[in-house]
Amino acid sequence: MAIPIKRVVTGVDEKGASIPYEDATLHPVELDIMPGVQIFPVWSTEGPLVSPAADPAPASKSFFPGPGGTRFGLFRLPPDSAVPADHAQPDEATVAAQVAAAEEAVPGLLAAFEPDAPGMHQTVTVDYVIVIEGDLWLELDDGVEVPLPAGTCVVQNGARHGWRNHGSTPGTLAYVILDGGNPE
16 A cells, blocks of 8 residues: 655744744655556755745745755555556547646656657766665666666666566655766
């Protein structure tokens, strides 16, 4: 069974005391174009980090960070077997509507994916990933797959990759995405 996801955000008040700004259950972003996938955007920053933050709210809505930015979140992936191999593909108008809805919910995410290689993508980021539950696989070039049982940590250094779930239960991974843009 999938674990519930909760976000606790702390901060410092005007007197310098540590306080909780938020203690809430996070609800997943679910996209029709990615059936069964759940995305939990936990936190984001843009530019140089400032702590304690004057405004304890996520800094951006785009999925990938801008210059100096970070993203923290979780992905829950259904088993590959959850989508039958013979399932009907939606028509062009339906796909266009699904893409538009995804862009509104998680701006920039779909643009990273390769249209001819489902799930494969490459970004100019360094990603720290830990598999929290389930058994996932990391697909790299030439179909090479690395098994990722729960507890596995991955440092993803801008390589072309895709996340796969060949298991029988959903798998959840936590990620921190760091801007890896080249300095000017």
